[in-house]
């Protein structure tokens with residue numbers, strides 16, 4: 179089944195009145211269990227596409243369907259709820275809430291969903307074990323390396339069992355080896371849990 | 386968890402938070418001091434008037450209070466005394482003759498309220514006897530007078546000197562008599578000390594051709610709080626020929642002043658509140674702008690606007706409450722010793738005594754002030770965060786994430 183389907187999506191920015199066509203007529207589908215890379219050089223529209231897929235941005239033209247539902251009909255609050263329940267995000271950097279420990283960061287979205295403290299604690303802990311990052315539980319983001327932060331971000335994106343995880347250049351700020359490890363982790367989760375990933379990269383080595 | 390986040394966010398920029406916090410603390414302390422000093426001052430003014438002359442209640446012939454003519458005398462003293470004796474709430478009472486006239490020494494003269502009192506009973510009613518600084522109080526012997534320090538200075542007289550009192554009599558003639566100064570008093574009100582002189586009731590009646598008549602009964606109750614009840618009870622008993630007045634009826638000015646003060650206090654609150662609001666707006670705006678990117682992430686991972694809004698407001702509320710509590714503790718720590726020992730303002734005492742306050746002020750913090758401050762300051766803090774919080778949630782997550 180299609181998780182996301184976009185049809186003839188266009189996105190035009192206006193840079194001081196000059197139209198910038200970031201996306202011109204993109205049509206694509208993402209199916210459950212896919213591990214999809216959006217590749218392209220910087221400025222090619224990867225972020226824009228991921229933002230449209232993740233309901234962070236609305237297309238200038240065209241439709242976006244998430245599990246069959248037309249996102250253009252949803253209110254701001256409904257979109258927030260969809261992002262909370264169905265989507266997971268990993269950004270290039272600054273993913274984590276600086277004042278929370280790794281464990282608390284992972285718990286945060288469960289808190290937003292109203293999951294009781296004990297349960298969210300257990301689930302977050304279990305996930306951290308699974309991802310081999312349990313020793314980071316009490317660390318704040320500024321006490322972690324970039325790679326560790328991105329792993330915690332992946333854990334946070336996964337913890338609500340989203341339909342899809344969108345990751346915009348998650349390895350861009352990491353060295354090659356750390357980046358490769360992160361990709362391995364995502365791939366393992368894709369295989370073991372049938373989690374759907376869409377991520378972008380401009381790095382040919384990654385691709 | 387939101388509270389935890391808010392709490393930790395507050396301490397991310399310690400210096401900024403401490404600055405805002407101390408401005409809240411200073412505001413709260415200022416309010417406590419301002420409130421308690423002003424209320425203390427007005428209360429003292431009130432107590433002093435009550436204690437030096439007014440008493441808890443007065444009874445006159447109807448109309449006396451509005452037009453204090455000497456002919457206006459208590460119609461039937463027996464009746465009043467019986468009413469007072471059979472009222473258990475009445476603790477003390479004393480009879481007075483009240484008139485206005487002139488007192489003169491060889492050197493100078495001055496207008497004065499000349500009060501004839503019962504030397505044995507009046508000290509239960511007023512503090513004049515306790516306020517004697519030279520000589521002694523009236524003994525009951527004939528032709529003694531007790532005057533205030535200011536009056537003594539004006540007339541250039543001391544203990545043992547003679548002064549002449551003069552006032553119109555019941556028949557309209559000018560009555561006068563010579564008195565020997567036996568005591569000089571000083572109350573906290575120089576105005577009072579300048580204008581009241583006390584002689585014995587008998588001398589006053591004689592000088593003013595009053596016979597056995599008196600102008601007023603001054604009454605002290607066992608419990609001042611019962612004054613309205615006792616007043617209506619006695620008034621009902623005495624009937625329409627008498628006026629029974631409570632201290633509130635007798636000191637309308639000072640009560641109006643209290644009311645006025647309460648209203649002016651409102652303005653002080655607003656001024657301090659506005660200063661706080663701008664401090665909070667400034668600090669919250671800075672902290673919100675610094676965290677735009679973070680807010681973008683929070684929105685992206687599914688935090689609703691309302692929740693984000695609440696989180697930002699919560700930070701301001703926590704600062705407001707924390708500052709208020711600390712300010713309250715600091716304020717009380719300053720207030721408690723001051724309220725016990727008083728603040729000596731003898732530097733300014735000249736102007737204070739003319740207001741009838743005294744040179745030492747005992748601040749009074751009322752529950753109303755405490756509750757008011759506890760509510761108002763956190764509310765102002767929250768109001769200050771309103772604009773930055775609205776600004777934060779108007780943000781689109783994408784632009785917020787791209788913010789850096």
Ligand SMILES: Nc1ncnc2c1ncn2[C@@H]1O[C@H](COP(=O)(O)OP(=O)(O)O)[C@@H](O)[C@H]1O
Pocket residue numbers: 191192193198199200218219220221222223224225226227
């Ligand atoms: N907010 C914006 N305003 C104007 N132009 C933008 C904006 N966001 C992106 N663009 C432009 O859109 C194009 C695609 O950008 P982006 O999606 O960020 O590409 P990528 O992520 O592949 O680097 C670029 O030319 C970029 O300059």
Ligand SMILES: [Mg+2]
Pocket residue numbers: 224225226346347
């Ligand atoms: Mg990009």
